Amino acid sequence: MLVDGIGLLATGDPQRGAGPLGTIPDATVVIDGGRVAWVGPSRSLPEAAGEDRLDVGGRCVLPGFVDAHTHLLFGGERAEEFAARLAGHPYTAGGIRDTVAATRAATDDELRRSAGRLATEALRGGTTTLEVKSGYGLTVDDERRLLEVAAGLETPGLPRVHRTFLGAHVVPPEYAGRADDYVTLVCDAMLDACAPLAAWCDVFCEQGAFDTEQSRAVLYAGKEHGLGLRIHANQLGRGPGARLAAELGATSADHLTHLTDDDIAALAGAGVVATLLPAAEFCTGSPPAPARRLLDAGATVALASDCNPGTSYTTSMALVVALACRTLGMTPDEAVHAATAGGAAALGLDDVGRVVPGHHADLLVLNAPSPVHLAYRPGVPLTWAVLRAGAEAWRAP
């Protein structure tokens, strides 16, 4: 099939078009078997490219967002904590425990409905690939249950789902004062049960969560269980997380609100993707992550939503792009690239995040003439259509 009438195509590949997003005006995308088969100016379209076509009426097309950091699996909400924080109460990791209690109390059906609603919302916002973490169960059974719910999200009408085991999110109340015992549980029985259901192992390395040695133990165990590594690092203050990510060759280090120059050099040197979460900083009133310093140091930057009920209850990658431009000092091109190709890098994927031959035909069609409008028109739902594997998964009314 063809997607044509594209006023501006952002391929995400600077070799294929203008600027950092590799844009091509008046473009066509040829799709075969759910994958991109050809992209280029419509006037150069190969003959016999097929008859089935979607004319997008001059709109802009870009890769679907790759949201590489979400916590979609939970029970309950924390609107009251949010309102209290607006009234001046500081954020600590403590609120996570409230969600743990609500998640354990939720039925499988409730968890499925809640996660499905958020994944649907994400898709309608243009997200076609979604990382989803466990981490609100914190027992062997509950963590496994969350990853099973995540597995159930894998349907053609929702974003592609990549599952992360985050048993080491916080120390659950029943292990208060016995953090090392909990780490042992995570590294042994919990990983044994959960690793078959996940591609990634994550840990919250932060004061109030897990220290350097505990985090290192969890990530080593994850690696032994065949999982790739990611880490919540340097969110609430300076700390060892970023350097640990570099030491262990983690694929992604996430948050990174508080970084020293040495941290930045370590991340860039080790090729760790810096996944920034400006919506979490916005919602908690935190300072902005040093995006410019990371980019200037040569680090690959990804942008993600951090969707979770405590500190960033949004699935909107468009808002994340707008915030990255206004609060992180990124240009619209940099932000859109970080929210697509950057997210793919953060998940170690080479078949999403760009509109180039061989990639999944996961496309976002905007009701706008260029990707700049994601930042230029904040808060406005700009999705016109979302294609996953070349099939229309959502069309705005």
Added chain:
Amino acid sequence: MLVDGIGLLATGDPQRGAGPLGTIPDATVVIDGGRVAWVGPSRSLPEAAGEDRLDVGGRCVLPGFVDAHTHLLFGGERAEEFAARLAGHPYTAGGIRDTVAATRAATDDELRRSAGRLATEALRGGTTTLEVKSGYGLTVDDERRLLEVAAGLETPGLPRVHRTFLGAHVVPPEYAGRADDYVTLVCDAMLDACAPLAAWCDVFCEQGAFDTEQSRAVLYAGKEHGLGLRIHANQLGRGPGARLAAELGATSADHLTHLTDDDIAALAGAGVVATLLPAAEFCTGSPPAPARRLLDAGATVALASDCNPGTSYTTSMALVVALACRTLGMTPDEAVHAATAGGAAALGLDDVGRVVPGHHADLLVLNAPSPVHLAYRPGVPLTWAVLRAGAEAWRAP
């Protein structure tokens, strides 16, 4: 008809329920002839209240937003200027002139389509009353033409429209160096032509636009032509606008990013509504307006979108509420009140902005359990349905 199954109703009247928004759980709204006839707990519903009913399934209902400051009538866009500003170029009022040129060049049909698209977008975002300014024509014919286009927006499927004459937006290029001559044109021929099409007269009182004497002359002339008064004041720096609003008894002073304590006392003392535009501050990287100092001084605060193609190209009052909480230090209750009842006060209206008997039955049904979610879930389209005069004007798919 009835709207029932309301999990939480925010009436906007503290006498009718809890907290500043006067919330009632498990509520019903009775509508008769397009107006609210009764509100209260469902268990107290009067008999014979009618059979036609809309069950909102436990969702939250609040008054539709009253967006009291927009510039919806224009040709072209300024995405490039926006991107340049992100790269460090400062905002001056100069970009307005680019939009003036594009607006003059646009056909009536183009202006109608563009304004209709934005008004539709606003409605879907929950706005049921919309102030719309002229100001990108700046000739007698073009200003009149814009107000005629605005008059054409008044259809049941769009927000209620209140029209403002803003001939004194900037000095147009053909009057460069002859600002006083342009002010004379505005005060005489332009107001003669436009006043019959508008309810309000506005002026941009700012360095680079109009000074105190020019602004006073325009507002006097507007008053003589039977119009209510509003003013763009203290946006780019401290200046005379706020005090002029107090002196002339303007209904609303808008922007107010830069205020002295004397300005605040003058506004509060004169009963001028302070209409704050945090999306414009967000988009231009300006400091936040002193909302808390205004509220503490007893001023009535309204929140509006400032939708315009230069400095705030959004219709999303939900984003405005979220920004007001995060950047202006307002509580969610204060922000929602300012975006509904506050907007009504800024437009001198006593029949919109609350869900109380006698008011128009203009309701926003959220896909959420409380109005806090407008701030708690930034960037997420939360509209489930919008009623105007008791009729469903939009239902989300």
